[in-house]
Amino acid sequence: MEILNSGSFIPLDNKEKMEQLAFTAATLATEVSxxxxxxxxxxxxxxxxxxxxxxxxxxxxxxxxxxxxNLFLSKFLQSLREIEKQNGGQPLPLQALVVNPAAPRPSxxxxxxxxxxxxxxxxxxxxxxxxxxxxxxxxxxxxxxxxDEYLGILSPDExxxxxxxxxxxxxxxxxxxxxxxxxxxxxNESSEPDADISNEPVSDAADxxxxxxxxxxxxxxxxxxxxxxxxxxxxxxxxxxxxxxEVAPNQNETSVAESIESIVIPEKEPxxxxxxxxxxxxxxxxxxxxxxxxxxxxxxHDFTPRVAIVDVAIADAxxxxxxxxxxxxxxxxxxxxxRAAEKVKxxxxxxxxxxxxxxxxxxxxxIAPSKPDAQTTPPTNAAATDQTQxxxxxxx
Amino acid sequence: MAxxxxxxxxxxxxxxxxxxxxxxxQEFELDTxxxxxxxxxxxVLQPHFxxxxxxNITREVKEGKLTVTIVKRAQHKGTR
Numbered sequence: 001m002e003i004l005n006s007g008s009f010i011p012l013d014n015k016e017k018m019e020q021l022a023f024t025a026a027t028l029a030t031e032v033s034x035x036x037x038x039x040x041x042x043x044x045x046x047x048x049x050x051x052x053x054x055x056x057x058x059x060x061x062x063x064x065x066x067x068x069x070n071l072f073l074s075k076f077l078q079s080l081r082e083i084e085k086q087n088g089g090q091p092l093p094l095q096a097l098v099v100n101p102a103a104p105r106p107s108x109x110x111x112x113x114x115x116x117x118x119x120x121x122x123x124x125x126x127x128x129x130x131x132x133x134x135x136x137x138x139x140x141x142x143x144x145x146x147x148d149e150y151l152g153i154l155s156p157d158e159x160x161x162x163x164x165x166x167x168x169x170x171x172x173x174x175x176x177x178x179x180x181x182x183x184x185x186x187x188n189e190s191s192e193p194d195a196d197i198s199n200e201p202v203s204d205a206a207d208x209x210x211x212x213x214x215x216x217x218x219x220x221x222x223x224x225x226x227x228x229x230x231x232x233x234x235x236x237x238x239x240x241x242x243x244x245x246e247v248a249p250n251q252n253e254t255s256v257a258e259s260i261e262s263i264v265i266p267e268k269e270p271x272x273x274x275x276x277x278x279x280x281x282x283x284x285x286x287x288x289x290x291x292x293x294x295x296x297x298x299x300x301h302d303f304t305p306r307v308a309i310v311d312v313a314i315a316d317a318x319x320x321x322x323x324x325x326x327x328x329x330x331x332x333x334x335x336x337x338x339r340a341a342e343k344v345k346x347x348x349x350x351x352x353x354x355x356x357x358x359x360x361x362x363x364x365x366x367i368a369p370s371k372p373d374a375q376t377t378p379p380t381n382a383a384a385t386d387q388t389q390x391x392x393x394x395x396x
Numbered sequence: 397m398a399x400x401x402x403x404x405x406x407x408x409x410x411x412x413x414x415x416x417x418x419x420x421x422q423e424f425e426l427d428t429x430x431x432x433x434x435x436x437x438x439x440v441l442q443p444h445f446x447x448x449x450x451x452n453i454t455r456e457v458k459e460g461k462l463t464v465t466i467v468k469r470a471q472h473k474g475t476r
Contacts, residue, residue, distance in 0.1 A: 281443040285436075295430065295440050304417075304424035305444045 003027055007057045012064040021058075021068065022075045028052055029079030033087075040084045049076040269301065271340030273333040276300045280328070282321060290314065296324050298332045303339050306332050411460030419445055419466040431455075431464050441466075 001023040004010070010017050032038060032048065053072055060068050269276035283295040294312040299305035308328050312320045415431035417424055419441070430440050434453055441448045447468040454465045 279444070283440065283443075285439075297440065297444060299444055304419075304422045305441075306424075307426050307430070307440065309427050309430060 004056070004058065006055075007059060009059045010064075010068055011061065012068060018068075018071070021072055024056075025049075025072050025075035026079040029076050030083060033080060033083045040080055045077050045080050046073065049073045052076065271301070271336060271343075273300070273329075273336050278329070278332075279305075280325060281305075282325065284312070284317075287314065292317065294321055294324060296321070296328045298325075298328045300332070300336065301343075303336075303343070306335065408457040409460065410457055410462045412462065415462035415464055417441070417464050417466065419448065419451075420468070426464075428462050431462055437464065437466075 002020060004017070004020045004024045008017075010021055012018070032052075033040070050073070053069055058068070058072075265277060277300060279299050281295075281297045283297075285293040285295065291311045291313055293309055294317075295307060295309050297305040297307040306328060308324060308331075310320065310324050312324075410428055410432070413428055414425045415428040417426045417431060417437075426440070430436050432455075437453065438448050445466075448466055450469050450471070452467045452469055454467075456463045456465070
């Protein structure tokens with residue numbers, strides 16, 4: 001596997017180039033960790049990765065630049081974490097403590113400038129390095145934009161170039177504030193209180209940088225979030241994908257759909273007022289002489305409606321309508337059994353006729369062509385016996 | 397077109413407060429005040445009998461009682 005040269009063109013769809021990029025990031029991380037005075041830390045590592053990326057001057061397509069940059073950084077930081085684990089969790093080398101013994105504050109990490117000859121030997125990229133002055137190791141100041149941790153003091157021109165707005169900055173992926181809050185909540189619940197900062201995933205390191213607000217990446221993230229309401233911004237990156245995968249279970253939990261029960265009406269409703277569908281129609285006829293005629297009609301099944309008409313005063317219309325409707329319901333409730341009985345009585349003879357008519361038609365059709373004159377009486381007798389038998393069957 | 401299907405009641409005065417409505421093979425009682433006019437009758441019965449909208453309505457008075465016969469008019473094929 002070859003290391004990518006400075007200024008190489010890296011298309012995102014070229015697998016070989018992407019593998020070379022990952023290999024380059026890992027190699028750079030290895031070499032950086034070997035350098036004297038290197039101190040691993042979440043923010044420092046991220047800053048270092050950004051510096052290496054900008055120094056490499058890789059050429060990417062505009063819309064792929066952010067993604068490739070994130071891949072490079074993630075691979076670089078991952079390699080640094082692995083190296084740190086292999087070293088046994090001793091991020092502070094001995095030399096760093098010796099160089100500046102007068103600054104023992106743990107919150108103010110000491111970042112001595114590495115040996116330039118070693119950096120040139122180990123780093124294949126032509127990163128401009130300033131000669132080291134014979135002074136005590138300077139304290140790392142991330143807030144100073146003119147001073148770099150490993151590259152020395154930058155000229156104002158270079159600093160101006162670095163601050164130029166880039167399309168890649170605009171394409172830094174963002175996410176909704178709600179999702180961010182969920183991710184932070186999830187991280188707070190899952191993270192241990194004594195966990196080392198260097199063991200955080202890439203997205204956590206990015207969060208730490210965002211909170212401090214000291215790098216260019218933070219600025220671009222903020223601008224992207226302000227523009228995140230517009231639907232035009234669709235760019236995604238590896239870090240965002242990891243966030244989405246972490247958030248997905250929470251979203252599934254919150255979006256549990258409530259099932260809506262359907263109202264099922266049986267095909268044949270019983271002839272019971274409480275067990276059947278009751279249709280009530282209230283009609284208010286036009287007003288005449290300060291009152292309305294209210295027509296209330298109630299029906300069930302396919303029965304005829306019971307219609308009642310009352311005069312309703314406009315002032316007290318609702319109560320009178322309610323009383324009329326209640327009265328109509330009660331009367332219909334009383335009438336319903338009689339209506340049902342009458343209907344059943346009417347339906348029985350119809351059913352008998354329907355059952356008889358096919359038998360008669362079949363007999364007539366079979367007898368007619370054979371002997372029309374001689375056997376006229378026997379069929380009638382047979383038909384009569386059939387009818388009695390059928391009638392006995394139905395009455396039984 | 398309006399009231400084309402209406403057969404006016406006879407000149408015999410209606411004295412019974414309830415009229416007999418015959419529709420779709422059924423009979424029921426209805427206030428005579430609602431049954432004397434086609435428009436009123438259609439308004440009252442339309443929620444329960446949709447066919448009354450285009451139906452032939454005939455009225456007959458016997459001994460002061462109004463009988464209204466509503467017959468569904470034949471429609472073109474495909475219509476109900």
